[in-house]
Amino acid sequence: MRVEVITSSCAALLLGCYSGVHTGPDGASEGPGAASAGADGGDGGDGDDGDGSAQAQCEDGTLQVGATPLRRLTRREYNATVRDLLGDTTAPADAFIPDEQRGGFTSNESAVGALQVDQYRLAAKDLAATAAASFDTTITCDRADDACATDFITDFGARAYRRPLDAEEVGAYLAMYQQTRAESGADTGLELVVQTMLMSPHFLYHVQVGEEGSQRLTGHEVASRLSYFLWGTMPDAALFAAAADGTLDDREGIEVQARRLLAEPRAGEMLDAFTAQWLALGDPAEIVRDPETFPGWDPALFSAMRVETETFVREVVLHGDGRLATLLTAEFSYLDPDLAAHYGVEPGDDELGRTDLPPERAGLLTQGAVLVSHAYPTETSWVHRGKLVRERLLCGTMPPPPADVDFSEGNDPDRLHRPECAGCHTLMDPIGKGFDRYDAVGRFQTDDHDGQPIPAGGEVVGSDIGTFDSIPQLAAALADDDVVRACMAQQLGRFALGRVLDDEDPCSRDAILETFRASDFDLRELMVAIVVSDAFRHKAGE
Amino acid sequence: MQIGRRRLLQGIGTSLACVPFLRALPSQAGGGDFPKRLLFFASPNDSTDRPLWLPDGDGLEFDLPASLPEILQPLEDFRDNLLIIGNMVMDTRDKETGPGGHVGMGHQLTGVANITWPNQQFESEFWAGGISIDQFVANELGVDALTLAARPYGNNGGCRISYRGANDPVHPYEDPVAAFNAVFGDPDLSTDELLAQYQHQVKSLDRVALELDRLRPRLPSVDHDKVDAHLEHLLALQHDLQSFTPASCDPTAPEGGYDYNSSSDYPITARRHMDILAQAVACGVTRVGSIQNGNTGNAESYAGTTNWPSEGIAFDRSQHVVAHDFEAEPDVAEYVERRKTLERFYISQYAYLLDRLRAIPEGDGTVLDNTLVVWTKGMGRGHRKDRLLYLVAGGSGFPVQFGRYLDRTNVPHNDLLVTLANLMGIEIDSFGDPEICTGAVPL
Numbered sequence: 001m002r003v004e005v006i007t008s009s010c011a012a013l014l015l016g017c018y019s020g021v022h023t024g025p026d027g028a029s030e031g032p033g034a035a036s037a038g039a040d041g042g043d044g045g046d047g048d049d050g051d052g053s054a055q056a057q058c059e060d061g062t063l064q065v066g067a068t069p070l071r072r073l074t075r076r077e078y079n080a081t082v083r084d085l086l087g088d089t090t091a092p093a094d095a096f097i098p099d100e101q102r103g104g105f106t107s108n109e110s111a112v113g114a115l116q117v118d119q120y121r122l123a124a125k126d127l128a129a130t131a132a133a134s135f136d137t138t139i140t141c142d143r144a145d146d147a148c149a150t151d152f153i154t155d156f157g158a159r160a161y162r163r164p165l166d167a168e169e170v171g172a173y174l175a176m177y178q179q180t181r182a183e184s185g186a187d188t189g190l191e192l193v194v195q196t197m198l199m200s201p202h203f204l205y206h207v208q209v210g211e212e213g214s215q216r217l218t219g220h221e222v223a224s225r226l227s228y229f230l231w232g233t234m235p236d237a238a239l240f241a242a243a244a245d246g247t248l249d250d251r252e253g254i255e256v257q258a259r260r261l262l263a264e265p266r267a268g269e270m271l272d273a274f275t276a277q278w279l280a281l282g283d284p285a286e287i288v289r290d291p292e293t294f295p296g297w298d299p300a301l302f303s304a305m306r307v308e309t310e311t312f313v314r315e316v317v318l319h320g321d322g323r324l325a326t327l328l329t330a331e332f333s334y335l336d337p338d339l340a341a342h343y344g345v346e347p348g349d350d351e352l353g354r355t356d357l358p359p360e361r362a363g364l365l366t367q368g369a370v371l372v373s374h375a376y377p378t379e380t381s382w383v384h385r386g387k388l389v390r391e392r393l394l395c396g397t398m399p400p401p402p403a404d405v406d407f408s409e410g411n412d413p414d415r416l417h418r419p420e421c422a423g424c425h426t427l428m429d430p431i432g433k434g435f436d437r438y439d440a441v442g443r444f445q446t447d448d449h450d451g452q453p454i455p456a457g458g459e460v461v462g463s464d465i466g467t468f469d470s471i472p473q474l475a476a477a478l479a480d481d482d483v484v485r486a487c488m489a490q491q492l493g494r495f496a497l498g499r500v501l502d503d504e505d506p507c508s509r510d511a512i513l514e515t516f517r518a519s520d521f522d523l524r525e526l527m528v529a530i531v532v533s534d535a536f537r538h539k540a541g542e
Numbered sequence: 543m544q545i546g547r548r549r550l551l552q553g554i555g556t557s558l559a560c561v562p563f564l565r566a567l568p569s570q571a572g573g574g575d576f577p578k579r580l581l582f583f584a585s586p587n588d589s590t591d592r593p594l595w596l597p598d599g600d601g602l603e604f605d606l607p608a609s610l611p612e613i614l615q616p617l618e619d620f621r622d623n624l625l626i627i628g629n630m631v632m633d634t635r636d637k638e639t640g641p642g643g644h645v646g647m648g649h650q651l652t653g654v655a656n657i658t659w660p661n662q663q664f665e666s667e668f669w670a671g672g673i674s675i676d677q678f679v680a681n682e683l684g685v686d687a688l689t690l691a692a693r694p695y696g697n698n699g700g701c702r703i704s705y706r707g708a709n710d711p712v713h714p715y716e717d718p719v720a721a722f723n724a725v726f727g728d729p730d731l732s733t734d735e736l737l738a739q740y741q742h743q744v745k746s747l748d749r750v751a752l753e754l755d756r757l758r759p760r761l762p763s764v765d766h767d768k769v770d771a772h773l774e775h776l777l778a779l780q781h782d783l784q785s786f787t788p789a790s791c792d793p794t795a796p797e798g799g800y801d802y803n804s805s806s807d808y809p810i811t812a813r814r815h816m817d818i819l820a821q822a823v824a825c826g827v828t829r830v831g832s833i834q835n836g837n838t839g840n841a842e843s844y845a846g847t848t849n850w851p852s853e854g855i856a857f858d859r860s861q862h863v864v865a866h867d868f869e870a871e872p873d874v875a876e877y878v879e880r881r882k883t884l885e886r887f888y889i890s891q892y893a894y895l896l897d898r899l900r901a902i903p904e905g906d907g908t909v910l911d912n913t914l915v916v917w918t919k920g921m922g923r924g925h926r927k928d929r930l931l932y933l934v935a936g937g938s939g940f941p942v943q944f945g946r947y948l949d950r951t952n953v954p955h956n957d958l959l960v961t962l963a964n965l966m967g968i969e970i971d972s973f974g975d976p977e978i979c980t981g982a983v984p985l
Binding site: 067069070095097098099100101110111112113114115116117118119121122124125168169172173176179180184188192195196199200201202207209285286287288290292293376377378539540542 | 669695696697698709710711712713714715716717720724739742743745746747749750752753754756757760761762763764765767768769771772775776778779803804805846847849858859860863
């Protein structure tokens with residue numbers, strides 16, 4: 001497969017601004033071809049020597065897998081995990097310090113700090129106390145009995161650690177229980193077991209150490225990667241069973257489970273989180289519009305916009321054709337009546353408010369959540385809307401603004417003419433300017449308040465896309481652009497693994513992109529391609 | 543000894559000097575030497591421009607005039623406790639990677655340029671490159687620094703000022719209640735209940751430490767540092783729980799009625815933190831601490847406004863934009879007014895901390911007499927490295943003549959960090975980047 005670096009024509013000229021996705025520019029199918037699980041069913045026998053040629057995606061049979069950093073659960077993952085592990089819906093991780101972000105996606109890969117260790121202690125204490133309060137209903141055997149405690153330790157431990165406990169672990173927890181039982185009673189002993197497990201590295205981290213003497217991940221580790229990627233939470237019983245019976249040792253088994261997970265409602269929660277991070281959508285509590293400029297603005301509208309985008313992505317990816325092009329160009333959306341009135345369209349009357357859109361609206365880029373998140377309280381933002389397209393859809397990299405930058409004009413045409421600004425702003429402002437007919441509260445209008453027509457059109461400099469006359473036209477061009485497609489694969493890969501699949505994983509990267517292409521850029525197939533890739537199923541060699 | 547039950551602070555606006563803040567402090571009883579303390583107050587953006595903060599006077603050093611510049615007026619009542627230091631330079635900004643802007647805030651207390659990650663893609667995703675002066679002094683004194691922040695709004699190098707070392711940020715308490723409980727213990731529990739709880743948790747932590755230890759060799763070597771850091775913090779926490787003794791004072795728990803995550807409650811959150819900071823040093827729980835307001839440039843996102851009902855401040859733009867408006871067009875009256883209002887607000891918050899310290903008697907004077915409170919930022923006007931404004935407040939416990947303006951043009955800020963350590967009794971002659979630091983700056 002041909003791989004080339006897309007070097008925008010200006011990138012070489014521009015200080016630190018570049019477009020960074022590697023992509024195969026055409027549909028050539030001479031790739032490793034092992035990307036589709038269905039076409040690769042023959043690797044089921046790789047269980048004996050996991051890293052052999054039978055399963056590797058590189059043509060020469062070698063395994064090229066980069067290192068996935070050791071990460072702690074994000075706040076979202078922690079909350080969802082204790083919900084599924086303990087039935088606790090108090091979202092205790094909301095009290096944790098914010099997650100780190102890498103490339104826009106949450107990923108806690110820095111070393112833990114003192115405060116976080118203490119926050120984990122406090123959350124574990126409260127969670128265990130709540131769990132102990134309902135031991136009467138959740139533990140049906142005699143809790144003062146060693147056998148009962150052993151069963152609890154074994155069962156709860158396997159779900160908390162997301163893998164079966166070993167003999168040392170069961171023994172140590174039984175001893176902890178017995179000692180505490182003697183001092184403070186059986187329930188206190190079990191409560192302490194729960195509290196301790198919730199502070200364990202096997203609960204707090206995504207631990208993936210692999211099979212003994214191999215780069216291959218264990219079935220349970222694959223199960224966790226699958227469930228945290230596709231659901232944002234711990235595996236369910238069926239996934240644990242698949243891990244235990246060897247189903248996840250080959251690509252076919254992983255694919256079957258991945259498709260099952262994608263068919264469940266929790267995949268929708270994952271899509272909500274992915275979309276919000278990918279498109280840098282604002283938090284409803286933080287988005288404010290100036291009441292003098294926008295007297296009709298109601299903050300509840302932004303929440304409705306978030307629901308619009310979440311519903312739209314869920315419907316397209318989980319129940320529709322799943323295509324990237326549909327996400328970017330769909331002529332329909334899902335609007336509640338207030339939001340429809342705000343947009344000036346007639347709402348649809350089905351349960352989800354599916355609405356056919358007027359020609360000025362197309363896909364994600366004209367949805368209120370995107371438009372409002374990337375605007376100032378009083379006006380549109382060429383920079384922020386352009387930056388969104390440049391960074392999140394084209395995977396370009398924009399450095400921070402230079403010192404002495406002049407922010408006083410939100411939208412300042414001079415930036416394109418001053419040499420110290422133009423380098424980077426050329427990559428953003430001409431895109432963002434093309435959004436000017438969508439105001440800072442997401443309404444479409446052709447004339448400004450003085451009755452003067454607002455220019456439409458813009459340009460994606462340094463790209464095959466070039467100039468465009470309207471945002472729907474830009475959206476169509478983006479949907480047809482190989483850089484955007486490769487970027488989409490990169491973004492979902494990053495979401496899945498917390499790292500960019502690139503030069504360290506050339507074969508996984510290429511195979512994933514091939515499958516995405518072969519599916520006519522269906523995000524579901526992209527996600528399946530990611531989970532069956534070498535990169536997903538292995539750890540790096542030392 | 544019993545921890546006091548929850549007692550509520552008086553409402554905002556009450557004359558706090560009249561409220562018996564703490565009682566029966568052991569340090570109040572004795573005379574002579576009192577422990578020296580060091581506190582930092584960090585706020586976002588720059589310190590406006592020199593004409594707005596330069597006091598009237600002749601020469602490079604002079605007594606502060608009766609009337610201070612408008613944005614500093616909340617400090618007039620503290621004139622005799624105040625040093626205004628003008629025009630120092632932050633050469634650590636020169637060494638930072640990438641163009642200027644908000645390049646993290648870690649360098650202000652570390653005196654070292656920040657570290658850039660490989661493949662850094664987004665602004666501020668990096669940490670400082672060395673230990674910060676608060677942590678250094680705390681280590682030397684054998685205490686834990688208390689690190690607090692009101693809405694730091696993120697978890698990256700743009701939101702952290704305190705570091706144990708390169709790439710090793712100290713995450714601040716964001717919730718004043720959590721901070722109070724950590725410092726003084728949960729006021730809803732009796733001492734016996736607390737001790738029983740901690741005793742169980744010590745056993746838990748034993749087990750967790752063992753599991754980290756067993757996991758370590760199974761991980762790739764690149765991850766071992768993370769396990770080591772976790773173990774270190776775990777053992778430190780275990781030690782804290784084991785050695786917990788209730789504070790010898792009767793601390794006042796923070797009053798409720800605000801949301802520490804809320805933008806509009808941000809000024810109140812900061813004051814609750816400062817209440818705790820003042821009590822913690824007065825009570826002898828620690829001698830070093832910091833309160834960080836917002837982060838390097840914008841406590842709020844660019845898409846937000848500045849709306850603080852408790853202060854009567856409502857702008858249709860974020861603090862960051864307010865600062866840039868003024869920087870770009872300092873002749874537009876509206877921009878100047880907004881900028882002055884914003885900075886005067888931060889100065890008044892700084893004055894609040896001084897007020898809390900002065901409200902606590904100590905010997906013949908107050909806790910403020912033995913506490914250095916340092917106003918610090920990450921940049922000079924408009925992202926520049928020079929024309930910094932520093933404020934150092936304190937009192938008779940230090941061999942410093944307060945009530946003065948000192949011009950220290952182009953003296954690197956590292957030198958002030960050295961001086962602060964010296965004033966705390968720690969003899970060093972360099973801090974941070976040795977190529978930048980030239981030794982203590984005379985105050």
